[in-house]
Amino acid sequence: MSDKSYLDWPFFEAQHAALEQALDSWASQHISQQHEPDVDQACRTLVRQLGAAGWLAHAIAGSECGAAGATIDTRAICLIRETLARHSGLADFAFAMQGLGSGAICLHGSAAQRAAYLPRVARGEAIAAFALSEPQAGSDVAAMQCAAVRDGDEYVLDGEKTWISNGGIADFYVVFARTGEQPGARGISAFIVDAGTPGFEIAERIEVIAPHPLARLRFNGCRIPASQRIGEAGQGFKVAMATLDVFRTSVAAAALGFARRALDEAMQRATGRQMFGQVLADFQLTQAKLAQMATGIDAAALLTYRAAWQRDQGRIVTKEAAMAKLTATETAQQVIDAALQMFGGLGVVSEQPVERLYREIRALRIYEGATEVQQLIIARELLRAAKNKDM
Numbered sequence: 001m002s003d004k005s006y007l008d009w010p011f012f013e014a015q016h017a018a019l020e021q022a023l024d025s026w027a028s029q030h031i032s033q034q035h036e037p038d039v040d041q042a043c044r045t046l047v048r049q050l051g052a053a054g055w056l057a058h059a060i061a062g063s064e065c066g067a068a069g070a071t072i073d074t075r076a077i078c079l080i081r082e083t084l085a086r087h088s089g090l091a092d093f094a095f096a097m098q099g100l101g102s103g104a105i106c107l108h109g110s111a112a113q114r115a116a117y118l119p120r121v122a123r124g125e126a127i128a129a130f131a132l133s134e135p136q137a138g139s140d141v142a143a144m145q146c147a148a149v150r151d152g153d154e155y156v157l158d159g160e161k162t163w164i165s166n167g168g169i170a171d172f173y174v175v176f177a178r179t180g181e182q183p184g185a186r187g188i189s190a191f192i193v194d195a196g197t198p199g200f201e202i203a204e205r206i207e208v209i210a211p212h213p214l215a216r217l218r219f220n221g222c223r224i225p226a227s228q229r230i231g232e233a234g235q236g237f238k239v240a241m242a243t244l245d246v247f248r249t250s251v252a253a254a255a256l257g258f259a260r261r262a263l264d265e266a267m268q269r270a271t272g273r274q275m276f277g278q279v280l281a282d283f284q285l286t287q288a289k290l291a292q293m294a295t296g297i298d299a300a301a302l303l304t305y306r307a308a309w310q311r312d313q314g315r316i317v318t319k320e321a322a323m324a325k326l327t328a329t330e331t332a333q334q335v336i337d338a339a340l341q342m343f344g345g346l347g348v349v350s351e352q353p354v355e356r357l358y359r360e361i362r363a364l365r366i367y368e369g370a371t372e373v374q375q376l377i378i379a380r381e382l383l384r385a386a387k388n389k390d391m
């Protein structure tokens, strides 16, 4: 079992340890790594379960909307993602997408938008999606082409979005589109598009190495009321970045959960597998690997919970969240690979825990800003701080 001594770190308050313990115990009873083969149905079930048990109330903010607190508690979101990821990547995905998909409404939505969507998100009755990426605009978000043109009291959307998690099963999508107030990032707005709106269709379902609902979306003369715009026209990029500032740190937490599960699996294997007259853990080569895995996990956890704590203090976390995501996802990949190696042939058998983790971690190094993008963000912040000091 994972060492839980990190819950005593000064980043946390008493309610955080209690939350982790309650969720861990609930997940042990209700969530397994194995899910029904229909991934859409598995996700719907997980969202309903997480909503009914009250965990989704932590994915949003605003007590009047059924949230656990008045503001977003980043540490709680991170602990929930880490814990769920230890039990099941799909359960973590279901929780995370309710938060990411409704984050823009939570942070910048009108009272009417919040009342219409957030209570259903918290209860697990409405599934949310976040539609930012396009075929020609992934890392380079500001290159987006999907357009929203104002026509009286409506906007007309035309274009495509791709790699959209929950695409095909979501009840609503927060869609970022070019409204053209200014060039580049300053000419983008955010909108809520309900599933089933005429002119909006799922153009393609995408299969990936760790299956979860994913799709390319197409908008063709799709009309939505202007009241579905989130925040001011032209402020969509800021809305997207504010949402990602919360959830980027939580991607680090999910990676941490995968890594902790891999270390648990590795410890069991190392202490149980007999070879050459002793167990695998008796070899110093194995001990060196275990030491490296545990140290990497603690380093990633320190960066993750520093960023979460700092955000909860109301501070800007652009650099810290990037450091956390970069370190936790890259470390988790190495830890999982080392764990799989200890399992020998068993490690690559389909649906073994380490095989599953090996597939599940991969996309985390790409989405919500690839590793290289995080490196650029960290360097940009360092150089900006140095320049300001010189002035």
Ligand SMILES: Cc1cc2nc3c(=O)[nH]c(=O)nc-3n(C[C@H](O)[C@H](O)[C@H](O)COP(=O)(O)OP(=O)(O)OC[C@H]3O[C@@H](n4cnc5c(N)ncnc54)[C@H](O)[C@@H]3O)c2cc1C
Pocket (backbone or CB within 6 Å): 130, 131, 132, 133, 134, 135, 137, 138, 139, 140, 162, 163, 164, 165, 166, 208, 214, 363, 366, 367, 368, 369, 370, 371, 372, 373, 376
């Ligand atoms: C499983 C999965 C789920 C996703 N879910 C969502 C979602 O729900 N909503 C959404 O909007 N998007 C989602 N995405 C999209 C994701 O955010 C993009 O894939 C990501 O931003 C990278 O964009 P891209 O795929 O176009 O790769 P590209 O932008 O083409 O980048 C390819 C690679 O180039 C490298 N690179 C990028 N920039 C630089 C640079 N400046 N210098 C050097 N190298 C660089 C990186 O290694 C990067 O991985 C998801 C993606 C995946 C894989």
